[in-house]
Amino acid sequence: MKLTCLRLLMVSVLATLLTMSSADLQYDFYNSSCPNAETTIRNVVYSQIDANPSVAAALIRLLFHDCFVRGCDASILLDPSSANPSPEKSVIPLAQAGYQAVDQIKAAVEAVCPGKVSCADIIAFAARDSVNKSAGFSYAVPAGRRDGSVSTDFSLLTNMPSPSFGIADLVGSFKRKNLDVDDLVTLSGAHTIGVSHCSSFTNRLYPSVDPAMDAGYAADLKVPCPAPPGRGVPDNLVNNSAVITTPMTFDNQFYKNALARRVLFTSDAALMTRNDTVAKVTENAADLAAWKVRFAASMVKMGNIEVLTGTQGQVRKYCRAIGS
Ligand code: HEM
Known part of the structure; x- marks a missing residue:
């Protein structure tokens, strides 16, 4: 009985602390x-x-x-x-x-x-x-x-976190920022949009193709990235989501790509290496509406990390320099 009360107290203290730390914004x-x-x-x-x-x-x-x-x-x-x-x-x-x-x-x-x-x-x-x-x-x-x-x-x-991270390092790096495994999977969906340099993923193409990558996808990527960049090989850009023709449209395509083993980074592919993250990838691939709700919540949570508020810091006039 005493233990239960103590647990309840700890939960309520933790809840209060969490509320306090995000109440500043x-x-x-x-x-x-x-x-x-x-x-x-x-x-x-x-x-x-x-x-x-x-x-x-x-x-x-x-x-x-x-x-x-x-x-x-x-x-x-x-x-x-x-x-x-x-x-x-x-x-x-x-x-x-x-x-x-x-x-x-x-x-x-x-x-x-x-x-x-x-x-x-x-x-x-x-x-x-x-x-x-x-x-x-x-x-x-x-x-x-x-x-x-x-x-x-x-x-x-x-x-x-590095694009060469495996799942344990990714989870650890998010945890240090008060973000959980769900946030990690949810926010990784941002890799539907935008572009990446070959150098961010050629570790998965050379000297041999990562077995976790779809062979057809690897062959497609080798066209813009014929060898590891350097020594005369340019560091070209490819669309993060090569499956879609409009790389600036943002939806849950990343998760469909992950299930098809067609994602760029070791860190993206790492989401398919643990049962709980695979389950979340599968859920997000199947339910666009639910992913949108999660993504919004995780973006707000990420936007709360270690913020300065009140009289801390300053309001810069020009964002590129302090005291301006
Ligand atoms: C999970 C850990 C993450 C790693 C290791 C990672 C790594 C990377 C890398 C290596 C690139 C390509 C950079 C280049 O080659 O130029 C990239 C691009 C990008 N990342 Fe991530 N990322 C992570 C999480 C996130 C999160 C949380 C977001 C936002 C919610 C995000 C949004 C993007 C976007 C939008 C691009 C494309 C940028 C552009 O086209 O300008 N990433 N990421």
């Missing part, structure tokens, strides 16, 4: 300080995607890279400077289109309410708007994130 955060913030951001995101469809994938990926390294604090946006020559962005080059879109968004938001909307919140809203534009569903994003001032190559290297 608020829905409709900019309602009074910048009522047009979300509309302004959405308008710029949509026009940027209309002009260049690759912006959608770049902005969705930006949230992941921002939040996994030092929390969702826009540290990914900081450019190299003489004081900090190796920030996060110097290690893994993300699509320039994403950074440029954030510049445009920030300029538009500063024009309507100077100094109010953080770059970290812009990343979270812009990812949501990119999902809506490419996948046709939206979700509310709590806000109030503040921008950090530290960005180092070391923190990126120690926090980002």
Whole structure:
């Protein structure tokens, strides 16, 4: 009896702690300080995607890279400077289109309410708007994130999961960010959209094809990626979801590809190596509507990682430099 009470108490303390840690962000955060913030951001995101469809994938990926390294604090946006020559962005080059879109968004938001909307919140809203534009569903994003001032190559290297990870490392890396196995499988669905360099997956093609990869798919990939890049072999781009002809359309195709063993990275294929993750891949492949609900919830959860709020950090005026 005593043990049951203790357990109940622990559960309620844990629940309170969880509520406290996510209560710092608020829905409709900019309602009074910048009522047009979300509309302004959405308008710029949509026009940027209309002009260049690759912006959608770049902005969705930006949230992941921002939040996994030092929390969702826009540290990914900081450019190299003489004081900090190796920030996060110097290690893994993300699509320039994403950074440029954030510049445009920030300029538009500063024009309507100077100094109010953080770059970290812009990343979270812009990812949501990119999902809506490419996948046709939206979700509310709590806000109030503040921008950090530290960005180092070391923190990126120690926090980002690698495409060569197996399932245990992937689960561990998500767990360290308070994300569970369901979040891992759900968010991996983002690999339906966008592009990848050959160098991210040629480990699965050479010197021999990974037996976990469909042989026909491997043969298709060897056309744009005839050998490991380097020594005169270019590092070409391929669509993340080679099955579909419109790579900028975002749905649950990733899971269908995973079941057909037609996904790019070791880390994608790793989802097919454990019973529980296979079950979740199968569920998401079969039920687009249910995956959308899960994806929205997991994006909000990812957007809560180690946020700075209140008087912590700052609101940068220009997202690429601190104190600006
Ligand atoms: C599970 C761990 C993950 C690993 C190891 C991983 C790895 C990668 C790699 C290697 C690329 C290709 C980069 C290149 O070759 O240029 C990529 C692309 C991409 N990833 Fe992930 N990723 C993971 C999770 C996520 C998550 C959680 C999201 C977002 C919810 C995401 C969204 C994307 C998108 C949209 C692209 C395409 C980017 C573009 O076209 O600009 N990834 N990822």
